[in-house]
Amino acid sequence: DGGITQSPKYLFRKEGQNVTLSxxxxxxxxxxxxxxxxxxxxxxxxxxxxxxxxxxxxxxAEGYSVSREKKESFPLTVTSAQKNPTAFYLCASSLQGFNxxxxxxxxxxxxxx
Amino acid sequence: EDQVTQSPxxxxxxxxxxxxxxxxxTVSxxxxxxxxxxxxxxxxxxxFxxxxxxxxxxxxxxxxxxxxxxxxLHITAPKPEDSAxxxxxxxxxxxxxxxxxxxxxxxxxxxxx
Numbered sequence: 216d217g218g219i220t221q222s223p224k225y226l227f228r229k230e231g232q233n234v235t236l237s238x239x240x241x242x243x244x245x246x247x248x249x250x251x252x253x254x255x256x257x258x259x260x261x262x263x264x265x266x267x268x269x270x271x272x273x274x275x276a277e278g279y280s281v282s283r284e285k286k287e288s289f290p291l292t293v294t295s296a297q298k299n300p301t302a303f304y305l306c307a308s309s310l311q312g313f314n315x316x317x318x319x320x321x322x323x324x325x326x327x328x
Numbered sequence: 329e330d331q332v333t334q335s336p337x338x339x340x341x342x343x344x345x346x347x348x349x350x351x352x353x354t355v356s357x358x359x360x361x362x363x364x365x366x367x368x369x370x371x372x373x374x375x376f377x378x379x380x381x382x383x384x385x386x387x388x389x390x391x392x393x394x395x396x397x398x399x400x401l402h403i404t405a406p407k408p409e410d411s412a413x414x415x416x417x418x419x420x421x422x423x424x425x426x427x428x429x430x431x432x433x434x435x436x437x438x439x440x441x
Contacts, residue, residue: 257334257433257434258415258417258431260430307429309429317429319374320371
């Protein structure tokens with residue numbers, strides 16, 4: 216089955232630690248995205264990538280880093296510099312181009328303990 | 329700057345009581361308006377894409393319409409399984425935000441039997 220897989224579903228992190236969230240897609244999509252969702256708020260864009268080895272900062276990139284070494288994979292690292300990392304993180308992908316919808320994974324809930 | 333505003337924030341309906349959700353937007357050239365449904369703890373599920381004013385799309389009890397300033401999601405004779413948060417998102421032709429998908433905060437819909 217084609218789709219987007221995020222792992223893990225739940226993640227706990229101690230303060231001061233970096234943590235990496237995985238996102239893999241087998242839809243042959245060029246573009247991939249990372250969003251953060253907090254209660255009562257819309258999805259806020261962290262980073263997006265239109266092609267391999269290229270990515271751009273979204274609206275809230277501070278404290279996060281990404282890589283895009285393969286078309287299928289777009290991992291997100293939440294660094295210790297992110298002041299309030301507890302949130303629901305969503306990965307998405309789409310075909311290249313303006314008029315194309317994005318498809319989402321099931322999300323990773325990150326909690327800082 | 330592109331902006332997307334959804335109203336109301338929450339909507340409680342009796343089963344069979346039709347209603348509409350609003351998504352108003354300001355973008356520098358619309359390149360697509362997208363509706364998603366999101367269940368608690370899950371990733372958003374794609375519903376519709378609208379490209380130009382006057383366009384309409386239907387799926388079961390849902391119908392999406394688009395004008396030059398806003399989109400409506402009409403829910404006809406809703407059932408409890410239509411309970412979810414409905415998200416609206418836009419893409420603009422702005423070169424600064426090429427590829428970005430800007431989301432509204434969503435409307436939480438609860439349908440009671």
